[in-house]
Amino acid sequence: MTAAPATLGLIGFGALGRQIAAEMGPREARWLVLTRHGARELPAHVAPVDDLAALIAARPVAVVEVAGAAAVAAHAPALLEAAIPMVLxxxxxxxxxxxxxxxxxxxxASGAQLVRPAGAVGGLDxxxxxxxxxxxxxxxxxxxxxAAWAEELALRGLDATAHAVVLFEGSAEDAARRFPRNLNAGLTLASACRPAPLAVRVVADPAATGNTHEIEAESAAGIALLRFVNAPSPVNPKTSLVTALSLVTALRALLAQGRPR
Known part of the structure; x- marks a missing residue:
């Protein structure tokens, strides 16, 4: 017997949200989407909800957030308190x-999982x-x-068309605060390697062929050099195409554990 599609929530429905809904189609999921932009040409297996209260009342098996740091602050506490797992x-x-x-x-307190996927990087273990x-x-x-840093370069009066420009050097936490929509990978890595500190550098590089993540680790255990060159989303060059795949993988793993209620 084929299992019925899971009812899932989605906060935000930009390029990343649309890719996730496409990856988990109508045979696998029925999506309820909460977005500040309202309903816009939604696929048949995606329905809008008016507000957070309506999303909670629908009791989705889990909710995926793809709308930015402000959306996490606005919605995640209440969803977790309502015992609804979240994938960030x-x-x-x-x-x-x-x-x-x-x-x-x-x-x-509720037992609802807060899942932080690897996203665009690996090597966390x-x-x-x-x-x-x-x-x-x-x-x-x-x-x-x-192109991924056009706004930031313009604000600083910098030109990265001929050579690489370093936009930031510092901690992962400071990087995430300065670039909240772009440096999720840095904080993911920082969480994985605590208590060891992680130095972060942000570079706009005309030679970059994709969204590149370079990890250098040195210790008594040896030396590791990890490099991920991810194809950017065709809709949003700041987001790697693999990010949605990572979120879907994490969500499927959560669903495989069984519905918590």
Whole structure:
């Protein structure tokens, strides 16, 4: 017997949300989407909901957030308190220590999982394994084509058409606060390698052929050099195409555990 499609929630329905809904079609999921833009040419297996209360009342099996850090702060606490598991795309929102603590407390109290997928990077198990070594040194470089940073370059009066421009160097938390829609991978890596510090560098590079993530790790356990060159989304060059695939994989793993209620 074929299982009935799962009822799932989606916060945001931009390029990333549409890719997720396309990956999990009508045989697998019935989506309820909450978006500030309202209903716009939604696929047949996607229906709008008016507000957060309506989404909670529908009791989706899980909710995926793809709308940015502000949406995490506005909606995630109530969903977790209502015992509805969440999969976060905007992991950078957790750079806010108060919000992170609030979400962890809500998850612990209700038993609803707060899932932070790997997203555009890998190697998290290796970083976690060496994180407690006293000599662990880690650096992450986000290297993207200038088109992905057009607004930031213009604001700073910088030109990256001929050579690479470093936009930021510092901690993962500061990077996530400065670039909340673009540096989720840095905070994901920082969470994996705690308590070891992670140095972050953000580069606009005309030679970059895709959204590139470079991870350098050195410790008594050895040296690791990881490089991921991800194809950008054809709709949003700041987002890697693989990000939606990672979110869908995490969601399917959550569903495979069984419905918590």
């Amino acid at each position: 795309a905007s992991v950078g929102a957790l750079a806010d220590d108060r919000l992170a603590a609030q979400l962890e407390a809500a998850s612990a 290796y970083l976690a394994a060496i994180a407690h070594l006293p000599d662990a040194r880690l650096r992450y470089t986000s290297r993207k084509p200038p």
